Amino acid sequence: MIIYTVGRILQTLLVLLVISFIAFLLVATLGDPLGILLPPEASLAERQELILRLGLDQPMLGRFLHFLWGMLHGDFGLSYRTQQGVGAMIAARLPATIELAFVSLLVTLFVGVPLGIVCGVKPNSVVSRGVMLVSIAGITLPNFVVGVLLIAIFSVQLGWFPSFGRGHTVDLGGWTTGLLTVSGWQAIILPAITLAAFQVTFVIRMLRTQLLEVGQSEHIRFARARGLSERTVWFSYAMRNALLPTITMLALQLGNVIAFSVVTEGVFAWPGLGSLFLQSVQSADIPVIAIYLIFVGAVFMIINLFVELSYPLLDPRLRKGRA
Amino acid sequence: MKLRHTSVLMAPALAALLAMTPAAQAAEFKFAGPLDAYTLDPHAISNTLVFAVLRNVYEPLVTRGKDLSIQPVLATEWKQVDDTTWEFKLRKGVKYSNGNAFNADDVVFSFERAKKGGMKSHLSEVTAIEKVDDYTVRLKTKSIDPILPKQIVNWFMMDSDWAKENGAVEPGQADNSTESYANRNAVGTGPYVISARDPGVKTVFTANKDWWGKMDGNVDKATFYVIANPSTRVSALLTGEVDMIDGVPPQDASRIEKADGLRIEATSDLRTVYLQPDVARDTLIHGGGVEGNPFKNPKVREAMKLAIDTKAIQKRVMRGYSTPVGLPIANEVEGSTPELNAPNKPDLAKAKELMKEAGYDSGFDVTLDCTNDRFMNDEATCLAVGSFLSQIGIRVTPRAQATARWAQQINPPGYDTSFAMLSYSPYTYDAHQFLATIATTRDPKSGRGAFNIGGYSDPELDRLTTEIGAERDQQKRSKLLEEALTILKKSNTSIPIHQLQILWGVRDGVDVVQQADLSYPLAWFTVSK
Numbered sequence: 133m134i135i136y137t138v139g140r141i142l143q144t145l146l147v148l149l150v151i152s153f154i155a156f157l158l159v160a161t162l163g164d165p166l167g168i169l170l171p172p173e174a175s176l177a178e179r180q181e182l183i184l185r186l187g188l189d190q191p192m193l194g195r196f197l198h199f200l201w202g203m204l205h206g207d208f209g210l211s212y213r214t215q216q217g218v219g220a221m222i223a224a225r226l227p228a229t230i231e232l233a234f235v236s237l238l239v240t241l242f243v244g245v246p247l248g249i250v251c252g253v254k255p256n257s258v259v260s261r262g263v264m265l266v267s268i269a270g271i272t273l274p275n276f277v278v279g280v281l282l283i284a285i286f287s288v289q290l291g292w293f294p295s296f297g298r299g300h301t302v303d304l305g306g307w308t309t310g311l312l313t314v315s316g317w318q319a320i321i322l323p324a325i326t327l328a329a330f331q332v333t334f335v336i337r338m339l340r341t342q343l344l345e346v347g348q349s350e351h352i353r354f355a356r357a358r359g360l361s362e363r364t365v366w367f368s369y370a371m372r373n374a375l376l377p378t379i380t381m382l383a384l385q386l387g388n389v390i391a392f393s394v395v396t397e398g399v400f401a402w403p404g405l406g407s408l409f410l411q412s413v414q415s416a417d418i419p420v421i422a423i424y425l426i427f428v429g430a431v432f433m434i435i436n437l438f439v440e441l442s443y444p445l446l447d448p449r450l451r452k453g454r455a
Numbered sequence: 456m457k458l459r460h461t462s463v464l465m466a467p468a469l470a471a472l473l474a475m476t477p478a479a480q481a482a483e484f485k486f487a488g489p490l491d492a493y494t495l496d497p498h499a500i501s502n503t504l505v506f507a508v509l510r511n512v513y514e515p516l517v518t519r520g521k522d523l524s525i526q527p528v529l530a531t532e533w534k535q536v537d538d539t540t541w542e543f544k545l546r547k548g549v550k551y552s553n554g555n556a557f558n559a560d561d562v563v564f565s566f567e568r569a570k571k572g573g574m575k576s577h578l579s580e581v582t583a584i585e586k587v588d589d590y591t592v593r594l595k596t597k598s599i600d601p602i603l604p605k606q607i608v609n610w611f612m613m614d615s616d617w618a619k620e621n622g623a624v625e626p627g628q629a630d631n632s633t634e635s636y637a638n639r640n641a642v643g644t645g646p647y648v649i650s651a652r653d654p655g656v657k658t659v660f661t662a663n664k665d666w667w668g669k670m671d672g673n674v675d676k677a678t679f680y681v682i683a684n685p686s687t688r689v690s691a692l693l694t695g696e697v698d699m700i701d702g703v704p705p706q707d708a709s710r711i712e713k714a715d716g717l718r719i720e721a722t723s724d725l726r727t728v729y730l731q732p733d734v735a736r737d738t739l740i741h742g743g744g745v746e747g748n749p750f751k752n753p754k755v756r757e758a759m760k761l762a763i764d765t766k767a768i769q770k771r772v773m774r775g776y777s778t779p780v781g782l783p784i785a786n787e788v789e790g791s792t793p794e795l796n797a798p799n800k801p802d803l804a805k806a807k808e809l810m811k812e813a814g815y816d817s818g819f820d821v822t823l824d825c826t827n828d829r830f831m832n833d834e835a836t837c838l839a840v841g842s843f844l845s846q847i848g849i850r851v852t853p854r855a856q857a858t859a860r861w862a863q864q865i866n867p868p869g870y871d872t873s874f875a876m877l878s879y880s881p882y883t884y885d886a887h888q889f890l891a892t893i894a895t896t897r898d899p900k901s902g903r904g905a906f907n908i909g910g911y912s913d914p915e916l917d918r919l920t921t922e923i924g925a926e927r928d929q930q931k932r933s934k935l936l937e938e939a940l941t942i943l944k945k946s947n948t949s950i951p952i953h954q955l956q957i958l959w960g961v962r963d964g965v966d967v968v969q970q971a972d973l974s975y976p977l978a979w980f981t982v983s984k
Contacts, residue, residue, distance in 0.1 A: 166866070176867060176899050178576070213493050214654055215638050221654075283690045295690040296487075296682050297656075401682040403656040410683060411491075411655055414828060416859030 140440055144433045148426070151433075152203075155425035156196050186212070199422070209419040213412065218423045221408060227307050228298055229397070229404030232327060233389040235311075235320050239328040240382070244335030251336055252343025252374070253366055263336060270333030279326040279399035286322060294319050296401035323400040327393055331385055338381060342374035349373075380439055387435045391428040481662070481675035482982035484965070486975070487688050488701035491655045491681040496637040497611035498565070498572035498626040503880070506609045507974040508679070511660055513611035513643035516543055516562070517604045521968060521979070523787060523884065525604050529557065529612055529644065535927070538599045545590040549667045551614045552648045559586040564615035566594075572626030577610055577882070599925040601932065605789075605883045617642050646670060646978040647677070655681055660977060672966070672980040679975070692717060692960045698982065699967060701975075703958040705774035705832060711960045721776055722969040724955040726830060726880040729783035730823075730840065731949055732756065733873045735910025741873040742821035744850070750874070750909075754813040756947035761806035763843045765798050765952055772835045777953040782940060783879065783889065785954045787971050790886030790936035795944060799951070806847045818848025824865055825876040827855040830955055837876050840952070867897075867905050875908050878955070882972065886936055890920040894943050911948035 166179055166188075183189055187198070202209060208218040251260040287295035299315030301308040310316025346352060347370060355365045390405075397406030405424065412420040492508040493500060510518070516530035530543040549557040566584040569575060580603065583595040596603060618624050623637040641649050646666045651659040662675040680697060682688045685704045692700045693714060703711060703719065711717050732750035733740070739748055749755045765779035779798035780786065786796055810816055825837035834855040841851035851874075856864075865872040881888035896912040897904040919939040926932040943949065957969050964984040968976050 166862070176902055176905055178902075179867070215494055215496070215499065215635065216654065224653075280686055283687060288690050288693045291694060294696055295694050296687050296696070297680065399684050399687055401656075401680070401684065401687055403653065407683065408655065414857065414859075415493075416857075 137441060140437055144437050148430060148433055151429035152200060152422075152426050153196060155422050155429070156199060157192075158425070203423075203426075208423050211412070211417050211420050213415045213417040213420070218419050221420065222405065222423060222427060223306070224308075225403060225405045225408045227309060228402060229390060229393055229406065231309065231311060232320060232323055232393060232397070232402060232404060233386060235324040236327040236331065236389055237382070237386060239324050240331040240335055240385075243328070244332040245339065245378075247332075248336040248339025248378075249343065249366075249371075251340040252347070255340065255344060260340075264340075267333035267336050270329045271337075273329070275326060275330070275395040276399050278329045279323070279396055282322045282326060283399070292318075293322050295322075298403055323396050323402050326399070327389060327396045331382075331389065334385065335378060335382065338378050339374060342377060343370055346370045346373045383435055383439050387432045390431055481673050484674040484677040484699075484977070484980060484982050485680065485697045486677070486699040486701070487680040487682045487691055487697045488975075489681070489683055489685070489688065491658070494638050495641040495649065495652070496572070496623075496626055496635055497613065497641075497643075498569040498574055499635070499638070500573035501576060501609075502573075503882075503973050507972070508658065509611060509641070509643075510645070510974050511647040511677075511977050512641045512645045512649055513613070514645045515608055515610050515612065516545075518608050519884070519970065519972070521970075523971065525608070529562075533604060535601070535603075536593070538927075539596045541594045541596065541600075541603050542587070543592050543594070545592065546667065547590055549644050550665055551617065551642050551644050552663050552665070553614065553617055553642045555614050555616050557612065557614070557644055558589045559592050560589075561612050561615050562586075562592045564618065565610070565612045568613060568618070568624065568626055569610055574609065577606055580606060599927060601925075601927045601929075602883060602885055602887070605885055609882060612644065613637070614642055657681065668978070670978050672978055672982075674977050674980050674982060677977050677980075689960065692962070695962070698962045698965045700960045701957075702831075703960045705776045705958065708774060708776065708958065708960075716963045718961055718963060720959045720961050720967055720969055721956045723778055723785060723787060723971055724880070724957045724973065725785045725787060725882075725884065725971045726878050726955045727780060727783055727785050728830070728833075728836065728876065728878045728952040728955065729949045730759075730952065731875050731877055731909035731911075732759070732821075733870070733909055734948055735870075735912070736873075739819070739821055739873045740871070741824075741854075742819060745815065745819035748873075749813070749815050749819055752813045752815075753947065754809045755815060756950070758806040758809035758813070758847055759844060759849065760799050760947050760950050761802045761809070762847045762849075763799075763840060763950065763952070764801040766801075768836060768839050769953060772832050772839050773953065773956075776831070776956045776958055778956065779953045780951045782944060783893075783949040783951045784881065784886050784940075785971070788881060788884050788886050788889075790933070790940055792937060792940075795937070795940055803846060810847050816848065818850060820850045820852065821874050822852045822854050822872075823874045823876060824861060824872045825853060825855045826858045826861045829858045829861075830878055831958070833876070833878075836952065840876065865908055868899070870908055870910065872908065876952075877908060879906075880972075884971075886940060887920070887923050890916070890939055890943070891924065894939075894949070895920050909948050911946065913942060913946065916942050 166182060187195060210216065211218055211221060247263050251263055254260055283295045286292050297319055298310045299319035300313040301310045301316060302312045310320060352365060352370055355369045393404060394406035394409055396402065397404045398410050401407065408420065409424050490504055492505045493502060494505060495509065497509050497513045514528045516528060517525050517533065518528045520526040529546050529549060531546050533541060533543045536542045545559060545562065551557060563584050563586050566578065569578055580596045580600045581594050582597050585593040585595065587593055594603065618637065621636040623635050626635060639652065646663055646668060647660040648663050649658060650661040658679045660677040682691060685702065688700045689703065689707045689711065691697045692711065708719050712719055733748065734750050737748055739745065769775060769777045769779050778786065780796050781798050782791055782796045784791055823837060823841060825833055827834040837853045837855050841853045844851050865875050879889060879893060891903055893906050894911065895904040895907065895917045897907050897910060916939055919935055923932060923935045923939065926935060957973060959967065959969065961967055964982065966981040968979040970976065
């Protein structure tokens, strides 16, 4: 068990190193920060001076090692665009993204799970058919279309929710939260629904398939044969088997939600990591893009690691096999 | 007893309330734009948006008034005392928002500081500064510089004591050293102070009660939100969450016009869009289907000019929100005349004839390098240019890229393009700036012509440009400018498309002032309901 854990952690670190290098290579060829930083009337001497200061004349590998060395010492570099520390910029934007991911996960759980159960238990009912039909929209409509539609209906037409921003936030020792104010909750609803639109349909479809499959299996038939009520059969026997894979997938989706909230954040001017990423890409702000990509990679790897490490705990068969 | 106690307490409160009545008309103003100022450091970078935001907090010696003329701010009068010396008398009794007094030491300090930062090109003509007394400074120029006041409208004054106390003596640099304190904090002499800021999200301005000047408007608190997505920006205006938005997409303008209580405010932007074909190389590096470089033939360039219908681009692509021009500089720029800047009249028959005469009636292929995120509808304009040129056999492949990539490709020292769509906005409002950086022969040593992407070279134009730079007599200077611009226009090496427009969506009951330099002069805005 310990060897398994250590092995997994080492693997994760290795993959992170590779991600760092790829991220660095990607952004090193992304564009010319000089074009953004210098005014058109700057002289060639000024250009040369800036190239030297930014170290753009150094060989690629040297720049990468320097970058890695700094990162290991907690120095994430300065943004070309805002001239602030990249670490601080990401830390300032992180709460908004995490809260958005959290609330959208809640939406997914409270909407997706019950509907998924209905569709799995009574696949031929009118409700199930309706839900499945609507869920096609959730899968096929791109995020930004959902966002723009929600703004047009609930902000512009009905005036229920704000169309942009985070509302009033409260600072809790470095963590700004919008979840303690009314305007904060009003502001988070539309982006959270937008972000959850895909996840909800995903969960519905996943649960339905699982339940349909489990419903046909031997132990459910035996449970029925024992004369247990339909309710007990579904909720005590079938659900357990169906929920495990769903929760695993949801955990992995959480990484997706944090990483790919870029589009949703862009539409709602939500001041999270996604907006920061967009602003940085526009101005070829290499240090920020690099750290962002590595950060997202790390989030994925860590969630993956936890999921993998939890398998032996959940499934005794795995525990035996490794011992 | 208790009652009397209360009334005693109430009296001063009531008095305070009465005293505040005039201020009650003061209003709050909320607005949104697509981008945030990168930094609050006035000397770190030469960027229109940074200046647009900071002009509310920091002040220069002189500025442009509502009529674009040069107006006194922290300098009350100025004159050229000899060929290479300008003298500025400073305003007395001006205080920074931290209470410190403004004097000549701050000007000297701000000069030294700006010379180390990204906006030093604005002061490139100035070699030294000299404090004559507490309220007089002299600027020494490299050579005769008749337009110095126009060049320093974005040179903001910083409090030397404040900078020293907070370790902000050096302007912020984009290297991996340390962040300057002035990057996120601002203390100026201007009409507003920044009371809260979340970079890339919002900036809150509060009126500076001790400002020396007089507010034309009544905005005592303004919040600037950054909303990158244009349709969300329009929604925020429609819902009334903001009073004004910058950067209205032309395709949404009619929707705003039709909405109750909203209107569009548009004015000319100094930025002018033009095309530059590569006339320096002997072959087309991004193109083909032809021997040699057809752009070297003046007839081909003239044909291109005649084939592009800028009025149609104005109508179809820009929905009316652009000004077709005949020069690659804006109408408001010194040197532009109505005759020279009259839009070109398209003439397709003649254009085809010229192509035939030049021996290119079977046409050729070329790639047009454009941006897709730099200004309003740049990609659409690029495509439109391509389809106009295809009518005379020039098969254009538009290559629209993000500005960062595009700049890396076409900028010096590579100039890796055969045909590029560019835009320029001279902050001096003077055509000499365009001539010196874009139209004269490339000279890596002096930096002149560095952004002459097409590589055009005419000794006569170079000579005139040098002469204009040193001419003090206004009339002679105008004549020289006209001469130079006529040569440039005849060469067709910069084919003008249009001047952009600043497009704001504004709520009724809000009066705004728009300036061609894209600034947000909050002190001139009035919110009446």
